Amino acid sequence: MASPPDTSKTVKLERYNSYLRRLHSTKVLKASSKLLFRVTLLIALVLILFFTINYPPLSDHLYGVSPHHHSFLSTGFFSHSSANGGAAWEKLVRHSSTPRRPDGFSILVTGAAGFIGSHCSLALKKRGDGVLGLDSFNNYYDPSLKRARQELLLKHQVFIVEGDLNDAPLLTKLFDVVRFTHILHLAAQAGVRYAMQNPQSYVSSNIAGFVNLLEVAKTANPQPATVWASSSSVYGLNTEVPFSEMHRTDQPASLYAATKKAGEEIAHTYNHIYGLSLTGLRFFTVYGPWGRPDMAYFFFTKDILQGKSIDVYRTLDDKEVARDFTYIDDVVKGCIGALDTAEKSTGSGGKKKGPAQLRVYNLGNTSPVPVGKLVSILEALLNTKAKKHVIKMPRNGDVPYTHANVTMAYKDFGYKPSTDLATGLRKFVKWYVKYYGIHMTKEDDNKSTAKHFED
Numbered sequence: 001m002a003s004p005p006d007t008s009k010t011v012k013l014e015r016y017n018s019y020l021r022r023l024h025s026t027k028v029l030k031a032s033s034k035l036l037f038r039v040t041l042l043i044a045l046v047l048i049l050f051f052t053i054n055y056p057p058l059s060d061h062l063y064g065v066s067p068h069h070h071s072f073l074s075t076g077f078f079s080h081s082s083a084n085g086g087a088a089w090e091k092l093v094r095h096s097s098t099p100r101r102p103d104g105f106s107i108l109v110t111g112a113a114g115f116i117g118s119h120c121s122l123a124l125k126k127r128g129d130g131v132l133g134l135d136s137f138n139n140y141y142d143p144s145l146k147r148a149r150q151e152l153l154l155k156h157q158v159f160i161v162e163g164d165l166n167d168a169p170l171l172t173k174l175f176d177v178v179r180f181t182h183i184l185h186l187a188a189q190a191g192v193r194y195a196m197q198n199p200q201s202y203v204s205s206n207i208a209g210f211v212n213l214l215e216v217a218k219t220a221n222p223q224p225a226t227v228w229a230s231s232s233s234v235y236g237l238n239t240e241v242p243f244s245e246m247h248r249t250d251q252p253a254s255l256y257a258a259t260k261k262a263g264e265e266i267a268h269t270y271n272h273i274y275g276l277s278l279t280g281l282r283f284f285t286v287y288g289p290w291g292r293p294d295m296a297y298f299f300f301t302k303d304i305l306q307g308k309s310i311d312v313y314r315t316l317d318d319k320e321v322a323r324d325f326t327y328i329d330d331v332v333k334g335c336i337g338a339l340d341t342a343e344k345s346t347g348s349g350g351k352k353k354g355p356a357q358l359r360v361y362n363l364g365n366t367s368p369v370p371v372g373k374l375v376s377i378l379e380a381l382l383n384t385k386a387k388k389h390v391i392k393m394p395r396n397g398d399v400p401y402t403h404a405n406v407t408m409a410y411k412d413f414g415y416k417p418s419t420d421l422a423t424g425l426r427k428f429v430k431w432y433v434k435y436y437g438i439h440m441t442k443e444d445d446n447k448s449t450a451k452h453f454e455d
């Protein structure tokens with residue numbers, strides 16, 4: 001009888017193979033669970049990042065965190081004391097907006113970290129009004145300049161909430177916390193030529209944002225009186241000079257101008273339906289210390305100092321382009337005059353109770369200066385010859401000439417501009433060289449010795 005085959009070796013081998021298979025599958029299992037864990041972690045991080053960027057808590061408004069910093073600061077570590085407009089945040093908001101003089105105003109200043117907004121906020125605070133700022137700190141121009149203005153305001157106990165005009169819950173919250181008597185609405189997408197590059201930003205800020213603000217104002221109790229920034233650009237292709245509030249404004253030359261004109265019509269509607277008191281101020285090329293780097297006088301200064309060439313526009317029929325350049329301190333007086341003479345809104349509970357005030361005023365300097373002259377004043381102040389590149393004005397929304405008639409503003413609140421361009425630019429240059437740490441010779445210094453509020 002044949003003996004059965006010796007399988008002991010085969011059995012051993014099979015066992016060994018099966019052991020190897022188990023070992024392998026465990027390794028695979030371990031490796032795949034590791035991979036799964038990493039992928040889950042990654043997805044969770046991406047989700048956290050997404051939600052914190054898109055839905056930042058109100059605590060960010062309190063801490064003034066810029067959108068770029070949201071991801072790490074607003075995931076809960078920071079927000080325990082003041083999330084969603086917590087107690088600490090409300091305290092700051094109340095403190096900032098409480099007036100310190102009898103019958104003082106409680107004013108919401110939108111665009112408070114902006115050029116005109118920061119000047120007005122300081123002036124109002126200094127006379128004892130309560131001022132709360134709102135600003136989106138967007139990067140249309142160098143946000144660090146806005147942060148520096150914010151710091152200056154904070155020193156004077158003006159707190160700026162960081163937020164967008166289109167954030168309805170935030171605006172509603174602010175009006176829940178504070179019974180604002182006034183709004184000074186200066187937040188906007190500014191700049192005439194940039195409208196060709198980014199048209200949507202004008203619609204979003206100057207139209208949608210304005211409507212959002214008025215929607216909240218109309219339901220507030222009491223309804224605030226609103227003074228807001230329109231623009232000289234609404235005169236567009238009008239050729240009658242000096243520009244008067246009675247002249248036609250239905251031919252805007254840029255989308256910027258069109259959105260400001262739309263703002264004036266929107267103001268009419270909210271006044272008509274809800275009894276909101278509204279005053280639009282048509283600013284004429286406002287300049288001065290802490291100004292906007294996108295404006296010609298500002299970047300001409302920078303370019304002249306850096307030895308770069310500057311484009312100086314002439315009209316298409318080869319005439320000088322001129323502007324009614326208006327100094328910031330004069331404009332601040334105009335804004336305050338408009339606030340002081342603004343009547344109360346008449347509505348309540350979102351309903352009109354009677355006719356309310358609706359006004360529009362020019363705030364200009366009443367003396368246009370050609371751009372060539374602006375350049376020669378800067379050359380003298382900077383003691384440097386500009387590399388002028390004189391060209392025909394490109395078709396970019398610019399108008400050839402502005403000149404304000406300010407009779408109405410004078411009659412209604414004593415507006416009387418008193419700073420000529422040379423004096424105003426001297427103050428600007430003095431600020432500019434100090435702010436940017438530019439060394440000037442003694443002789444140059446003497447040319448720009450004017451004092452300014454920051455001193």
Ligand SMILES: O=C(O)[C@H]1O[C@H](OP(=O)(O)OP(=O)(O)OC[C@H]2O[C@@H](n3ccc(=O)[nH]c3=O)[C@H](O)[C@@H]2O)[C@H](O)[C@@H](O)[C@H]1O
Pocket residue numbers: 190191192230231232233283284285286294295296297310311312313321322323371393398
């Ligand atoms: O009153 C307003 O409602 C507007 O005023 C301001 O617009 P503007 O009057 O156009 O000011 P700004 O750009 O400083 O150009 C000044 C001059 O330099 C000329 N200019 C400009 C650029 C250039 O490279 N060369 C040049 O000659 C240019 O042709 C012009 O003649 C605000 O920016 C705007 O937000 C709005 O508030």
